[in-house]
Amino acid sequence: MVAASDAMVATLHQTLASCSKSIEAGDYNNSEELIAELVNFLNSISDSLVSRERENEDPEKIAVEILTQIHQYIASPAVKQEVIDALAFELPKAVARFACVSTKCLEIAEDLVYWFIQRCSPRDMLSILCEAIGSPNELFTVPGYFIPLLGGLSKVLVLIQRRHYQQVKSAVPVILNVLKTMCSTSDDEDTDHEKLFHRAIGIAYSIRSICVNLEGEDKKKLRALLGLYVLQIMALASFGIPSDILKCLSVVVELSDFLQHCELSYVGLITGCEVDTIYKLVVEDDSKDGMDCFSQAKLGAALAVIWGYKASEVGTAAKADLPVVIMELQGNWARRCEAIGMLKYIFSCANLPWELKQHGIRFLLRVLDGIVSHSHDDHVDYSVYMPTFYTSLQAVEMVIMYAPDSALRKDAFSAFKKVLADIPISLRFDVLRALLKNSDSSSMIGILLDCVKEEMRMGKIERNSSADAVLNSKVSQSTGFWNPSVLELVEVVLRPPKGGPPSLPQSSDAVLSALNLYRFILITESSGNSNSTGILSKGKLQKAYNEWFLPLRTLVTGTMAESQKDYDNLACDTICALNPVELVLYRCIELVEMKLKQL
Template sequence: MASPTIQSFEYEEMPTVTASPSRRVQELLALCSSSIEIGGSQDLESLVTDLVNCLNSLSENVASDASDELENDVIQVLAEILKFVSSPQLDQDVIDALSFELPKVISKFADVSSRCLELVEEIVDRFVEACSPRDMLSILCEALDAARCFLSPSSCSTPLLHGLSKVFISVQRRHYEQLKVAVPVVLNALKDISLETDVQVEHLLDEALRIAISIRDVSSKLKNEEGTKVRCLLGLYVIQITAILSVSIRDKVASCVPLVVQLKPFLIYCGLTHLGLITGNDTEKLMSAVAGDDDDDFISFFPDIKLGASLLFIWAKLSPEVADAALRNDVDELRSNPVKRWQAYGMLKYILSSGDLLWEFKRHTIEFLLDITKGPSSQSNDEQIDCSQYTPSIYAALQAVILVIVYAPDAGLRMKTFEALKRILSDIPAPQRFDVLRALVTNSQSPSMTAILLDLVKYNMSRSSLEATDCATADTHVIELVELVLKPPQGGPPLLPDQSDAVSAALNLYRFALIYESRGEAGKERSREGSEVLSKKNLEKAYKEWLMPLRNVLSCSIANLEGDHGDESSLEVVCHLSRIESVLYRCIELVEEKLKSH
């Protein structure tokens, strides 16, 4: 019995040069089956390797010349493989050996045509039905990772994702551990699909939802702690795919509302609320449940979890279909509760700072910020609440707001965003507010934005709600901020006219501080000893190190520009510098006057 089989093997090797791809695949599959009959496990491994090489060669030919003839060859090859693995008489060892290698290689053919995609999906499904779920989970995850390098990960990943959705349900034990390995691989594949220039959002969501449904079905079968963990993992998955889906939208946001509505049942199943999402409390609970004490690195597989949570709230604001009945109450809670409002600022920064989202998302986010900051700020009613732990995230949110002001595509959005900037700053208790303003000015890269921020410092100094205990802090910050502009850390006077906006704002702030500190609040004279701005040391420092050097620079700059006769742009700059010079001389007069009184 063995001799004819071996002879057949040797005989069939010879005509491989001229045999059609489907004929060659048919021969190799037949040899795989017969090798088990003679007990040749090594021959089986060798034959599977030959089969993979044959399929890879065909894939390379298709990639270099996508002709109708080659497409037909691929269809015939895939049909032969499907027919072979579907045979009820096929030995389990053979189908197991093929399952380890074929999913990865045949997925390359999924983008050749819709018929090829169907055949690949059927072959993968057959492997899922016939082979160990645990083995297939590892095999399909490895194939998904490999598909990320293909020219069209969208088509190539589709049958593998479909297969995984079935494997999840078939796994019999250690469900959470298996899912924990597979979900990050799935998310990477979905993210790659979302980055394709011609991605179809509907197709992307279909693949994502199929996986979500499978995870939910697994969770519903588990009643113990493992079931809770699987549910938390599902929550993280849904939030992450919301970010992936939103980034993939290339057209109007409203057109995708019907798609996002399909995520709502999963939020309810996982016990997530819109208020918990926008404050970050729900995401923290999910991450704590999934990560554990020794597995914090797992959270790195969900890099956009906070972006997704924020987007889910914005989607709910966009459409009643996505929202729940409590959304209006959530908005009211954010308006009345300063802590939750501060938490929301920290979450919304992920939308405002994203470079991948449509501007429409940022516009809705700014409008939402204006909505929750209506009415009196928490400063007047909740002064005793400690804001220090939220200050870093609020500062980051303000930086993101500034980015919108700088890069917004229209003036209307810039004006709304500037109003949101003022309201958020007013929402911070005075001591932390000046710390945040100082940090924003210090890290500003734009002279125009620096000028805007210095004007906000002046605005906050003039607020009647600023208590006397905060004035010393404001004094110190004014000195630091003015010096930062008029005597830059890198040395020398400021560059003119490049930094003229910032210089003008700094001089106006210093002039205001001199007058403000002289008069005191409500027109009452304040003690000069209690004012940092009016101290002799700081007045002399300002006079010698800021104002006089700046006067020389301004005089030289104006003189040089006035030499460019007839240059209209030079005349505009001269006019601007002359206005700065006027404010400078007023500051010099005030400082000289105050020095005389010491």
């Protein structure tokens, strides 16, 4: 093992000496070949050490020896600056590969990178480091490789003398793309991810120190860029640091300390308005040159507030008064709507820990529970808010359906109903209809139909509670649910757009809710001597009878008959699911037949 190590050191010194001699002689073609030979030699060693091919040798000892020899050679006063400049284009990347061997090797590799930064042109080193970060070998796509390079970037950025904003803007996408890649490969046993994020935060400190010395438009734009950078890292850290969620708390606290410097407030973050403002400052044209690296900045903005709600030290670092933020949202419908739209990024993020989604739901409930009234201006066109409410409630649906904890599912459903109640009545029906028509979950469709039924029941109570006939009429019209369109929702389930009756027993939840809704409307319209939904017209009754109920009856009786022939668990489950459907179906048929006889 000693002989092999000595041979590697001898080859290393020989190759370095050849490179120096060729560079000093001005033989650039030959020097490029020799430097490439040096890099290939170093890469072959790092490959074998990281892949543990040298079974009978100590990888750390070999790596430390190689790195130490490189450091001693380039630090020698005898080595000229032009040699160091030439080696700087390739050695930082080769050295960073050795950092993957052990923690000690990582520290030595960082020192070597820092040494090059001190001796070479900052602008050259910025390009060199960005290139090394952006093009790792597949074997070295691990935090250990990137940590010394990111640490080097934090040092070199503050040494740049001109065009600070442009230089930082070119480096930020490289950094964020690496963090995003690392988040997709993290595992519970890896402890280097937290170090990686702290190095990225070190770059944020460097950007902030640059901002202090700038003035005018460049300062404003660099501060906006820093804000987006911090928010993107906030999102990535929230699901990119493995194991216990508390491990990323220190990262979040550090990130929150930047918010005030970037002029980002909790109100501006949770409503998204300040995120839009800084994004427009950074992305000045339609090309969005490399700025898709900020794709999760809005998720980070929402998480910044939810982390503050979860942990008081985060709010303290952000210098935010969360109770004041909540009160402002409770008292301003438009801002509350924007906040609901921002929270959807949390609820719909598949990689985010459920604990953070739970805090997001609790924050939403805290806001909605404190609303005094749901008054809306009849002269305002609320249809512009339709996409926000639709996508937000879709995200809450995901928590209702997939949360592993029953208490969280219950809270999510409570939040769903409270958000629904906060939607203007003129828009509420359209939102529910859009959700229902675009859902492929029978259980969720059933829940949505039950919500429609409850809205109609409350509308009826509200209408009946008024003694003024004119006011009654206005209330009836304002509810938005007692109209012919509601029967379309029943038809979507009982006679799906693709044709034929619904699939049973898979769609039994949706079918049962649709039948119950139809029965409720028919009985209510009959007893109230009204026909606002059109359900009592002969054509609608015949359509329901012939196109919905009779085909469904054939399907239900046939499926149950087949199931009764078997005695396995699946057959029993099918019968149990269809029993209530059969009961309500026959009641609907009976009611329709009675009405048709009266016409």
